[in-house]
Amino acid sequence: MSPKTPSRATSRATARLRLTALAALPVLLLSAACGSGDDGARGTQQTDDIASVPETTTTASPSADVAGTPSTRPAGKSAFYDAQLAYVRCMRVKGGYKDFPDPKLSGHLDWGKVEEISSRPGQMEAAKGGKNGVCVDELQKVMLAEPKRDQQKDYESMLAHAKCMRDNGVSRFTNPTMSGGNAQPGGDPNPASPTIDGDSPAYKQAREACKTKLLDGLDGMQ
Template sequence: MTHHTTSRATFRRTLAAFAALPVLALAVGCGGGEESGTKDDGVASVPGEKADASGGSAKESGGGSGKGKSAFYDAQMDYVRCMRGKAGVKDFPDPKLSGHLDWTKIEKLDDPTGTGEVTKGGKDNVCGPEMQKAMRLEPERDAQKDYESLLAHATCMRDEGVSEFQNPTMSAGNAVPGGDPDPANPRIDTESTVYKQAREACKGKLLDGLDGMQ
């Protein structure tokens, strides 16, 4: 059986699937996924959010027992254990101390079927519930800082020779990653030497939790 290394293009397609969740524009498949603290009127709550007194939604990652960074890390570990067990990805790495997944290591894993299972919660999304729980529990981020980080990274990628690399955008107060102009039909060769050298040169531009985003 031919083994394929996981690709950012595959993960970007995964992100597209989560775009239907309005406040998860920065969702990075359980750990690359970010939510901003901005909630626009009329935006539906995602599963796991609780309505506040004004009819809005309160994020699960607030203070209190079982919440915050510790709960986020624990939820990510549940996802990691699921990926190692049910999904059969024995070498799936531990999350960073911040709770975010380590995409530098994840990208080196083999994808036996070539379908992106390693970045999609396993075959038939067997670890999807654990993935989404971790996404919901991620502590709130500063969307403007995330946008500036993604923009600096995109600019660096173009400067390093990946001319088609797109800038991020802002949508409803959320930073939406850039990267390939068409994630569903990738135009950027992520296996090229130029791309890999650019990734290495520009990785310092990304804030923790944004690696793997674009």
């Protein structure tokens, strides 16, 4: 990545988190396992620890709750939401990120807020299961519980978003592609060495104008 654009490089890396987190999980899980003498006991203890976090009622923003407790589960929500809730709770209590955002009602995270946290100096772990992968087990459960997505619809959504970005002045914003039946995000022509200034007012204005083009769960993907 170009050392001349550290803030944008960090932003792009975080924006593609969900494409790389799954690949990183085996390494994080192995590292976590090496630090434990009893894998089975460790898994049970971690679950008990998270379950023991007191559920408090507050009228303040859940993300600002110093007790680390996300908002209560909305009626009728899925196992995916429950898994995400456990992950958020872990990130606040064990991961060291008290302002880690609540999941949306759909169960997906607010990736704009996660990206904002991760872009802070020394806080990239917010996008990778917490410091030393302390919440990687919860992250893996989230990925396993996430409902299967309609890749064609995702592709069409990202395509509409890419076209909107270009229509709003970001002329180099590339289209998504389909690879192996999976939708791959577009965006910067060269993510490893960004050519689009994501910190410019024009880019931010385009992002705001086009954000509704992305289906829930795709925000931050491109």
